[in-house]
């Protein structure tokens with residue numbers, strides 16, 4: 700994690716847990732720059748901590764082993780599978796859009812440390828409805844494009860070769876969807892294919908969090924390097940810092956300095 704460039708020592712958040720939770724790379728990038736007169740910010744971020752699952756969301760990206768594997772031994776974490784969860788609290792943030800562009804309160808990226816096998820399983824199940832029709836169409840094209848064979852097909856009906864291509868695309872998509880469904884069911888035995896069933900997501904759902912695109916199965920984006928800026932990206936040690944109303948300024952400052960670099 701790169702060094703945070705905290706230059707605004709006059710800022711009311713400087714050296715506090717709130718600043719560490721926001722985890723911006725510098726004061727210039729902070730969404731609260733010039734807007735920190737509102738003391739509710741500390742309460743909002745305290746609420747954010749209370750809405751965390753056990754171990755906080757940082758547990759997902761700090762793990763050295765795959766957090767999507769269900770069975771032992773869990774794979775080595777090689778990348779991150781990411782999707783966003785949103786909360787309707789705090790209501791005033793939803794209006795002010797401090798933390799999110801959506802009309803929600805808090806928004807947090809869930810970053811699952813993920814092994815190569817789990818990544819492959821999810822990608823394969825996602826792309827099967829695309830791969831199968833392409834393969835089927837490629838297989839059928841030589842028959843349709845061969846003049847001798849095409850003539851025979853056109854004797855059935857002039858449009859028949861064209862219809863065959865359409866059938867390959869539509870049928871391939873249907874077969875791909877079916878294969879994807881069966882493959883996901885098989886994979887569910889060894890990994891959390893549907894992340895909504897993951898214990899941390901289930902716990903967050905109980906606390907009022909929802910996937911950003913609510914009812915649909917969340918689409919996972921894969922990334923080699925995790926998101927390390929913004930709310931929800933701070934390491935778990937930050938959540939253990941004393942709250943702004945509990946700590947002496949000097950103690951806060953020291954604690955913050957400890958967490959600035961990772």
Ligand SMILES: [Zn+2]
Nearest residue numbers: 765768814817
């Ligand atoms: Zn895995």
